[in-house]
Amino acid sequence: MTYDFLIIGSGISGALIARELSKYDVKTILLEKENDAANHATSANSAIIHSGYDPDPGSLKAKLNVEGNKLYDQLEKELDIPLFKNGAFMVAHDKDEEGLLERYLERAKTNGVPGVALLDQAEAKKLEPNLADSVTKVLNLPTTKVTYPWEVAIASIENAVDNGVLFEKNQTVEKIDKQDEYYVIKTAEGTTYQSRYVINAAGAYAEQIAKMVEKNVQYHITPRKGEYIVLDRRVQGFIKRTLYPTPDEKGKGVLMVPQFHGNILIGPNSELQSSLDDASTSKGGINVVKEGANRLAKNIPFHQTIRTFSGVRASSTHHDFYIKPSLEQPGFIHVAGIDSPGLTAAPAIAKYVVETLIIPQETLPINKHFNPRRQAIKLxxxxxxxxxxxxxxxxxxxxxxxxxxxxxxxxxxxxxxxxxxxxxxxxxxxxxxxxxxxxxxxxxxxxxxxxxxxxxxxxxxxxxxxxxxxxxxxxxxxxxxx
Ligand SMILES: Cc1cc2nc3c(=O)[nH]c(=O)nc-3n(C[C@H](O)[C@H](O)[C@H](O)COP(=O)(O)OP(=O)(O)OC[C@H]3O[C@@H](n4cnc5c(N)ncnc54)[C@H](O)[C@@H]3O)c2cc1C
Missing domain, CATH: 1.10.10 (Arc Repressor Mutant, subunit A)
Incomplete structure (x- = not known):
């Protein structure tokens, strides 16, 4: 069987691209090396649908973050996914950090984030009584939401499959050759596929995949680990909003994130590592997370900790999402360097790939039978x-x-x-x-x-x-x- 589109990787990026392509009457296959969808970054992150206050204005991250945030409201209705519209505070402790709040207020406005405003200590405490006493001011980011990331990916794949996409797991792409107008894709498990387009959504492995096709890959993946503590859902209500510190050179910093099901997630730190998939946790890393959290809230019920985990960000030397056609091989599309806010941006990434990179190259016939809806199973x-x-x-x-x-x-x-x-x-x-x-x-x-x-x-x-x-x-x- 020859496909029009072969997508490598069933994280949130590949899953939503597969769904987006299922709106068209084309043959699409999604391949995953693991025995389940969304086993890598998409299953180990903060689960936040960021408002868009953070990315550099004018970057692809800024554009796709704000668009993606809005598209989640549509996904909630169409895919019946969990979406907790709880908002967020970025907190400051002194005049320097208050200055940063003002900078991020302006940046948020430039990026088109709605509803942002500064609140003084008394106003903030009224809304979040467990804020740390040292907090002097907050930036209110009301469009911040929280989702259940792997459920979004799995739901998207289920909807894509329902609309004609093929999903095959346990298929590790290890060789890609260009033969005339087709790519021939071989997996370690012994299967061969042919496809006109290859979309590389392999997360931290994107550079490895790109090297199968290109001599000069334009980015280098620099993996960054983030560790977390999970509090049991008995702590539900301790905080309502996601709490962010002011960002530093390593990123958004240690956050406290109330989850859809009532747990609170605390983390992540941010450490460069050489491994693409080492998701271990360390005492040192968890201590950094605890220290960071104590600057956000007081009397945190750490005794309700039920587990720790970590995830690996597929950061790259490009410092923005690298979503571009190959400079060397027509029909090969990179969806690489998808670190934070990749979860948020994913629905907009999918549209960008299909509507901006593919459709101007060729007309895609509409799938007249496309059904956008998928029903969750009620527990x-x-x-x-x-x-x-x-x-x-x-x-x-x-x-x-x-x-x-x-x-x-x-x-x-x-x-x-x-x-x-x-x-x-x-x-x-x-x-x-x-x-x-x-x-x-x-x-x-x-x-x-x-x-x-x-x-x-x-x-x-x-x-x-x-x-x-x-x-x-x-x-x-x-x-x-x-
Ligand atoms: C610690 C941390 C915190 C984060 N917090 C947030 C947040 O709060 N909000 C937000 O918006 N974003 C956040 N992010 C970013 C977000 O999680 C990622 O941008 C997103 O999950 C990336 O999805 P992906 O599909 O591109 O990659 P992945 O989820 O990593 O998926 C890539 C897939 O490709 C597969 N694959 C790799 N190689 C092959 C191969 N050879 N053959 C077949 N399949 C292959 C992998 O097995 C994997 O399933 C965070 C990330 C981390 C790590």
Whole structure:
């Protein structure tokens, strides 16, 4: 089969580009090297839909950030994704930082961010009583939102698949050759594809992919790690808004981010590293995060910490998003250097790639059957009493509570296993149904999730992965049989 478009990488960029292309009557395939969509930067970030106060005016980041922020309201309706419209404060502690607030107020206005204003200490404290006492002034950024990043990517792929796109995971692109008007793409798993266009949305690996095609890649990826602490959702309401410090030379700094489901995320730090995917955490990094947070709020309930994690930003030497056609090979498009605010900008990135880079080159016929809507699966815990009664009547597995912390039933898990983009690992179920995302982090329910996955997928429990390929938790049978 020959495709018109082959997209490499199913993070938020590739997922939304796939969906955007599904609006046209073209053959598109999305390839992912991992055993699930959105396993890299898209699954380990602050989840903020930034307002656009931060990027340099005139940059692609500034334009696509502000546009992307608005497009999330449309995505919420079309894809039924979580979107928490909680706003944000950037806080200052002294005259110097107050000067920075004024600078960012002007920058936000230049970038077209609506509703920005300075508030004094008393006004800010009234809205956020747990602000640190040392805070003297804040910049109010009311269009800041929070989403559930991997759910947005998975929902976009599900909608794209529903509209005719093919999604194949466990396919690691390792060789790309140009033959006449086609690219021939080979994967480590032994599959060969042909496509007229290749879109490189491989995140931190974008430079590696580009080197398969170009002699002189115009950017170099300089990975930056960011570490986080997650507080349990019992802290819900401690702060309502996202809290930012004033930015420094390393970026936006350590933030406090109330999440859609009630948890609070604290982080990230920002450390250059050579590895493209080392997502470990360190005591030093977590201490930096705690110190940063203590400048934002007082009496932070750190004792409610349920886990730490880190993500790797695909920053580049270009210092802006590098979204351009190849200078050497027609039909190869770079979507590279997508660090922050890539999550926010992604819907606008997708439009930019299709409408600005592709359509002027060739007319794309409209997909007359495009359906923009995709329906989320409602969890039992979110159902009304009558919905629960109906659900239980139809499937008694809704009566088996598996994840006690997040109140997720077997019925919920089964439905998330069989979604259009299947959840077939323990982490994939955590990402989709939140089973194992609570205070015990799967300690009490993981074994049951493995059993349910094995039963539904027709596999043995030994074959069920925790996360990436080869991460099976159970290594061999013992004499105890269930
Ligand atoms: C710590 C941190 C905090 C952040 N906070 C925010 C925030 O609050 N708001 C915001 O807007 N942005 C934020 N960002 C940025 C945002 O997360 C990223 O810009 C976005 O997730 C990038 O998505 P992507 O699809 O480009 O890359 P990725 O999500 O990394 O996806 C790339 C995909 O390509 C796949 N791939 C790579 N090589 C191959 C290959 N050879 N073959 C097949 N597939 C391949 C990978 O497996 C991966 O799934 C943050 C990032 C980090 C790391």
């Amino acid at each position: 039992y815990d979110d159902m009304s009493l009558s919905e629960r009664q109906e659900a239980f009547k139809a499937d008694q597995r809704y009566g088996n509570l598996v994840c006690k912390c997040e109140r997720i039933t077997e019925g919920d898990i089964v439905r998330h296993i069989h979604r259009a983009v299947k959840g077939d690992s323990v982490k994939a179920i955590k990402k989709r149904a939140r089973a194992g995302a609570g205070i015990c982090q799967g300690g009490y329910c993981e074994h049951q999730i493995i059993k349910i996955l094995a039963k539904e997928l027709g596999k043995t429990p030994l074959e069920i992965n925790y996360f990436a390929k080869g991460s099976n938790i159970l290594k061999r049978e013992t004499k105890v049989k269930s």
